[in-house]
Amino acid sequence: MTVSFSIIKEDARTGARAGVLHTLRGDVETPVFMPVGTQATVKTMTPREVWDLGGRLILSNTYHLYLRPGADLIREAGGLHRFMGWTGPILTDSGGFQVFSLASLRRIEEEGVWFRSHIDGSEHFFSPEKAMAVQEALGSDIAMAFDQCAPYPCTYEEAREAMERTSRWALRCKEARRREDQALFGIVQGGVHRDLREKSAKDLVELDFPGYGIGGLSVGEPKDIMYQVLDYTVPLLPREKPRYLMGVGSPDCLLEGVARGVDMFDCVLPTRIARNGTVFTRDGKLVVRNAGYARDFRPLDPECDCYACRHFTRAYIRHLIKANEVLGIRLTTIHNLHFVLELMRNIRRAILEGNFYDYKEAFLARWNKN
Amino acid sequence: MTVSFSIIKEDARTGARAGVLHTLRGDVETPVFMPVGTQATVKTMTPREVWDLGGRLILSNTYHLYLRPGADLIREAGGLHRFMGWTGPILTDSGGFQVFSLASLRRIEEEGVWFRSHIDGSEHFFSPEKAMAVQEALGSDIAMAFDQCAPYPCTYEEAREAMERTSRWALRCKEARRREDQALFGIVQGGVHRDLREKSAKDLVELDFPGYGIGGLSVGEPKDIMYQVLDYTVPLLPREKPRYLMGVGSPDCLLEGVARGVDMFDCVLPTRIARNGTVFTRDGKLVVRNAGYARDFRPLDPECDCYACRHFTRAYIRHLIKANEVLGIRLTTIHNLHFVLELMRNIRRAILEGNFYDYKEAFLARWNKN
Numbered sequence: 145m146t147v148s149f150s151i152i153k154e155d156a157r158t159g160a161r162a163g164v165l166h167t168l169r170g171d172v173e174t175p176v177f178m179p180v181g182t183q184a185t186v187k188t189m190t191p192r193e194v195w196d197l198g199g200r201l202i203l204s205n206t207y208h209l210y211l212r213p214g215a216d217l218i219r220e221a222g223g224l225h226r227f228m229g230w231t232g233p234i235l236t237d238s239g240g241f242q243v244f245s246l247a248s249l250r251r252i253e254e255e256g257v258w259f260r261s262h263i264d265g266s267e268h269f270f271s272p273e274k275a276m277a278v279q280e281a282l283g284s285d286i287a288m289a290f291d292q293c294a295p296y297p298c299t300y301e302e303a304r305e306a307m308e309r310t311s312r313w314a315l316r317c318k319e320a321r322r323r324e325d326q327a328l329f330g331i332v333q334g335g336v337h338r339d340l341r342e343k344s345a346k347d348l349v350e351l352d353f354p355g356y357g358i359g360g361l362s363v364g365e366p367k368d369i370m371y372q373v374l375d376y377t378v379p380l381l382p383r384e385k386p387r388y389l390m391g392v393g394s395p396d397c398l399l400e401g402v403a404r405g406v407d408m409f410d411c412v413l414p415t416r417i418a419r420n421g422t423v424f425t426r427d428g429k430l431v432v433r434n435a436g437y438a439r440d441f442r443p444l445d446p447e448c449d450c451y452a453c454r455h456f457t458r459a460y461i462r463h464l465i466k467a468n469e470v471l472g473i474r475l476t477t478i479h480n481l482h483f484v485l486e487l488m489r490n491i492r493r494a495i496l497e498g499n500f501y502d503y504k505e506a507f508l509a510r511w512n513k514n
Numbered sequence: 515m516t517v518s519f520s521i522i523k524e525d526a527r528t529g530a531r532a533g534v535l536h537t538l539r540g541d542v543e544t545p546v547f548m549p550v551g552t553q554a555t556v557k558t559m560t561p562r563e564v565w566d567l568g569g570r571l572i573l574s575n576t577y578h579l580y581l582r583p584g585a586d587l588i589r590e591a592g593g594l595h596r597f598m599g600w601t602g603p604i605l606t607d608s609g610g611f612q613v614f615s616l617a618s619l620r621r622i623e624e625e626g627v628w629f630r631s632h633i634d635g636s637e638h639f640f641s642p643e644k645a646m647a648v649q650e651a652l653g654s655d656i657a658m659a660f661d662q663c664a665p666y667p668c669t670y671e672e673a674r675e676a677m678e679r680t681s682r683w684a685l686r687c688k689e690a691r692r693r694e695d696q697a698l699f700g701i702v703q704g705g706v707h708r709d710l711r712e713k714s715a716k717d718l719v720e721l722d723f724p725g726y727g728i729g730g731l732s733v734g735e736p737k738d739i740m741y742q743v744l745d746y747t748v749p750l751l752p753r754e755k756p757r758y759l760m761g762v763g764s765p766d767c768l769l770e771g772v773a774r775g776v777d778m779f780d781c782v783l784p785t786r787i788a789r790n791g792t793v794f795t796r797d798g799k800l801v802v803r804n805a806g807y808a809r810d811f812r813p814l815d816p817e818c819d820c821y822a823c824r825h826f827t828r829a830y831i832r833h834l835i836k837a838n839e840v841l842g843i844r845l846t847t848i849h850n851l852h853f854v855l856e857l858m859r860n861i862r863r864a865i866l867e868g869n870f871y872d873y874k875e876a877f878l879a880r881w882n883k884n
Contacts, residue, residue: 183833183834183837183839184830184833184834185834185839185841187839187840187841188840188841188844189841190821190841190844191825212833212836212837213808213829213833213836217808217809217829217833220809220811221811221827221829221830222811227827227829227830228830229825229826229830438583438587439587439590441590441591441592451560455561455599456599457591457597459583459587459591459597460554460591460597460598460599463553463554463582463583463587464553464554464555466582466583467553467582469553469555469557470557470558470840470843470844471555471557471558471559471560473840474558474560474840
């Protein structure tokens, strides 16, 4: 098996578990947050910096890399790991979510999806087979099945159609898979409808994937709805397989996801808001680019020991961001990634020590106070 | 003395010297190239990265910092070193060059210069006294006298007026100086006219500064003209004081400057062209953003051992730059700064070993072949 999963400890009061995801490029402790390297780089960061912050498994985007620089070029370079200089494991999404959210002029057929590039308007076709071929050219350690993600809100009928097609496409992905050194995870869809999630989980579990993504969440629905969907969806998935909540990365959602039995997360949120001058602190978000911080000579987060907080002040970082200096968004990115990766380490330690519930409640009480 | 200078060795065949600039924040080996941190950051770099590349003395811009975030704010922060997290010595220019090249609506009077901010159009006044007050608020280790830099080309009369005013302003700067922990360097002007350079050098040397800038060069004149001006200007300056050729940083000019007895240089060129996707190699400049490098899996410079060249290919860096990824310009910046700082180390070693002339000729023969 290319990728396998061991559960080290299950929490008594919640669904949380601490585990290890074993890959050919090293073990990854779970629950894990995957920094996102959309275009073969975690934005503003070197691979070494991501590693030093504790990133062990990163996500990269099939849709973006297929369009630029192209999967063939990356294959020629020796694969995505060599191309971008990341020696740890990589998970690639299937391109499905981006095709449905970024590209224009989509025509969805049973065979696949026609879309236009958001870069140059050129027309392209993605199918389950194509998504697998591209991911195999990239050479990621974990590929995701090509899915159809229904928007939120949408009708029950739309959600049902997308879910059923996702199941049929999952089978085609499995049959198209050629690389023995690449694991393939299925994706559960079904929107916010319990019966659709049940059907989707049943279909996917029958295909016996080594891991399962939970897709179609964090797409605009209220957080409570997302938590409800997780409440009834996660128990439908095999206990011994890793569960991956796609596109989720705000600290509160990470805690709530772990509490419901999720093992893996990815999200551009920490790095994206960093580039807008917003950082995480124990007391919630702080918009450091605001004028009120012009003469604030404290660190971004006085309780943080990341490189940015050990060496620089809010006043300096605000100056850099106002002056469009790259170092500004480098420092906020370092801080936010550190914040989230440290949160995951603390979560795992709390699970192992048997006090995850208390840790979560204490964190959220402070986080939500502002 | 706040700043002093020791000559370790003088070259037999050229005017080159190897020395040490002693500052209150550490010794700096010369000849030295100063990376430029215009807005209190060497663009895209952390202070630690600049240090690790061998940067020991950096330059920051009084004009820019005065406008944003303001000298008072930086004083409140504990000075520029603490504000930007650079513990080594800093040289600040006087703002003169920027006022004359960047700002608009200048009115030059004997008292000083009125100008409009390039950021928001607000009106400001700089005088020798003001330039000193701002540099003292910043707290740099070496301040530069407020000078008037004549454009190239200009009439003899314009060059003469700017030079004579620069001499009068140098005296006012010296008299306005208050900080005992900050050295003040004078600036020789006079354009491309030998008699004006002679008069300027005589005026400035009479004021007995601990170091001398050579201004008004690298402002558009052909390189041969610049070398000629250096040929007759440098010998007018005291042997035992450091000589600083302002705004020069291309590898060939660094070598020619050193050969004529210059000890200090600064320039945005290495970092600016890096952000446009151009890098230095032993064989001259290489525009890595060009399509021809899309599938070139060699390092930027196969003979370089910088972080960028040890880990990444031209194809990857070109991809990053085309995709507007910050890491692309970080890597080209690291490479170009490494290239120039290593060149300076090699120059110094060659001077100490007595083979600077041969080193220079060999470097230039290869550099100019392309």
